[in-house]
Amino acid sequence: MFATDNLAEADRLMRICNACRYCEGLCALFPAMEKRRTFSNGDLNYLANLCHQCGACYYDCQYAPPHEFDVNVPVTMSKVRAESYAAYAWPRALAPIFEKNGLMIALTAALSVAAFLIGFMAWSDPGVMFSVQRGEGAFYAIMPHNTMAALFGAAFLYSIVALVMGFRAFWSDIGANGSRVEGQSIWQAIKDAGQLRYLDGGGIGCMNESEKPADRRKHFHHATFYGFLLCLAATSVATIYHYVFGWEAPYSWYSLPVLLGTVGGIGLVVGAIGLLKAKWKRAGEISNPSRFGMDTAFVAMLFLVGASGLILLFLRTTPAMGTLLAVHLGFVFAFFLTMPYGKFVHGLYRFGALVRHAMEERT
Template structure:
């Protein structure tokens, strides 16, 4: 039993349900090889609040354990790890959100809120263009900085992105301080555990169902579709981020001003990444609508879909902006694209985007525990 357990607050209903199911799973252990949750579970006899938050963020909601479980409904034990873990995960994002009051956005960040925010921002920019008289003006060379000055965009988007990144960082640090035991915080960070956690996150190792055939979505048939669409989404996003980073380097270090040729590095990175951010989110949205209702928490589906749709629309409007940048439609496409990007930045710490960072922290802790267990046995 953890010596600090008496200092940890009582479990709420969602956490108590995870505690109950973990006790059953710990006695059964049939799913021990499925993912990182069950090896971490076996190292505990009791589960305090911090343990449950940690295990919930280790869960990748692959669904394999649900279809393998002999105690799932209609059994009276009604064991459903993906659903119960999803409920606790949402609670952790809410509890550790910064500023604290903004945590309620996790519970309200549905399709309507996200898309309406993006369209409202886009409409504001469109009205600005109407007032300026250049909504449907063809700009020579497609230089959108003639529509909105470079320094204005950097100030607006840089400040919002900086705040969101800070809020996300503070939330993850608070989460780590809660789930990591005191001795774990003080020990020197093993590079091995960090590398293993990074590899697991980048390859989505635990979306393979524990056997390499994939996870479950609509039924008990295995599929790698979710893993592949996640990869397209993640690496598409990273390529778009790389495109922005290279363009920033060009502007401030090399002194090369946008717009850049189609076959330049930032534009090519943006095109490839944008295509990934079209196919990946489109596939994930389709799978989300097809997913079995027992997989995860139904109440969170709107938040999941909002995040997916935002990514898709950012990519779609970005590619349209590139395609129409030398036409009279460019200002309109620019306003719509900037509206979706700003909405994404504003909701970033309080949307599904945050789950990747919490999950990486949980994965790091799990590999630290494995190294410690391996060392104790040697």
């Protein structure tokens, strides 16, 4: 009946929790669970993506190990969530990437950086690649703008299509297809996701190293998430500068794209370091070691994108610019390619689950 052993275990736990209901004030998962008497695969995937892994329900649970009921909702939901990413992957043939995710992402990153470095050296005049380039269009002396736009546009477009197809499969499986989605539900979900409302253990904070809610995972997640959005905004503004006003990069220190990109890059670097540290220190009883590679690879990739962008910004008027540009573009390209097959999808499915939850609460 259940597609995997972890879904069967999640069903067992949800039936215990539905009889107990002690944790109903902790997060969105428990109220959503209480609206159901039985759980399909899609229901369990929906609940798993509502869980934010704060750990509170493990430390509050009178049936947690060593009790014979062996209730561990955070770890079980983490396993179900990881399986759900692979289950909705598009195209299906690429779903196995999730199994060896850390290795695959590391390989893609290494190959992309190598390809950009070798490509630059093969097609650029060494005199240009390893010398100082200044002023408007300096980057394009090494890689023509149209080539850059075509390459990154294609990778980005592919990722968007794969992400949309995955989200469609998720939305259908959690039983939301055909339901009317009101603007209020989307707005509620944006607020809940933007504040990480359900990462606070019902108001006392997130547990990470022990049952004492003392970690700052939420703040580091905010730094990473908003840093990413600022970097996206920087790229969008730069695209408008290029195509609408005809102003070519690199831009001055005080220009809008550089200011947005600098703050965003710092957010990515600081947030990623904090999240990696928190992951390293997470208590064994609420950790899912099988997710370690995927989580670490994703956060490490964000760090590398942010750090390589900042280093390029500071050294763009030196002879190292060509090499640094190749390294930064390699990491960004690998990030785009791996977006649909790594931890990035958690944002999409969690947001979908929050919209669904807001819809259920309204009705």
